[in-house]
Amino acid sequence: MGAFAAPTSAIVGALKCQKDSYCSNTYPQTLATETAQLSGKSKTKESTDPTKRLADGDSTPSKTYLIKLADSVLFSEGGGQHTDHGSITTMNNESNDSIPITNIRRHKPRRPWSTVADSLRCIYFSPVPISLGMPVHQIVDFTRRWDLMQQHTGQHLLSAIMDGMDLPTIGWKQCNEKIRDGIPITVETPEGRGSNSLPENYDREKGVVRFIKIENMDNNACFGMHLKQSSHIELILMQHMQSIRGTSCRLFFTASDRAISMVTKYINGLRFIGVSLSSSSATADVAAGVQRLGDQVSEARKKKKKTLAEIAKFEGEHIKSYLEGHQTAFLQRTTDGLDFIKLVVFEIKDTVKEYGVVVLCSGEVKTPRLIVLFGNPGLVEGMATKVKDVVSTAKWQKGEIEALKAAAEAK
């Protein structure tokens, strides 16, 4: 093979996807310009670790190759926007298989190819290598891209509106009016104009700074991809605000189809709850039904607590009476566990602690076992030895409760 002069790669800021964010698929003139295997599993805790990502999401790929292409239709993570998903297909006989791509990053100096210029290039993380100079097709998952652009451009529009208003007064109506107006959203790359929001390792001299302009409302530096007009956001659903350390506020919103999908789930959820409550699915009816149910549960708890106290008092009286002619007593209740046992102990403690011992237990066969011994310390010690002889595992076994009763009541 003769000497091969590899073409250079387009820089982040002037990638094909950034120049034309509506370019959805094949872009056949792209050549692989460099390829290298990512060595070993990284021990870094950084969430961008591609080896870790592959291990989490797919157990099959064991190797990752870093590939530079002459240009990119897929967006690399940055500017507050996620990496595009998509695929690349080589155009020679090397392989006709589509190679899935879910991780593209702007190169960081500590990776291979650690020159300053590389901080401007995007790198594909691929499960297979591609030969140098190989022409490839790139295909974007455009449904996902469109959703990401709607959320991201929606964020720009919301920020622009927020700049002119108090946060609490912003409503979905103002946002959606601006969407309906179909305001043009343009990108400008003026030479020599800097920005404080550039990433630290981005080469400010050789790089391209992109300013996203929403008419006369907003003009901010951003690497992300944007819709061409506000009407393509379709709608913004304002949700709620969350205070951050009392000094800032996070506003939750969702745009377009993602918002419709979310609201559809909420409506179906309300309908389901409405059916369970035997009410309509109207929000007010469901809220009233849930409130009513909460009140009923609270009332039922109070009644149960009172009834349990009455039963404990009755059982306590019975034990005290029994101990007038015996030194040991046994009580088992299937339900209510330690709550019930504590109530019984409260009833009998003054009588029993001096001259008797009581075995109190809860549960039934194949359920967790609870045994409490209470009474005179010397008698409790002796009874503990008997109990250990009868019970084995953490759950009641068949016949154990009867055997424990017999052991406890034996003279």
Ligand SMILES: [Zn+2]
């Ligand atoms: Zn942006």
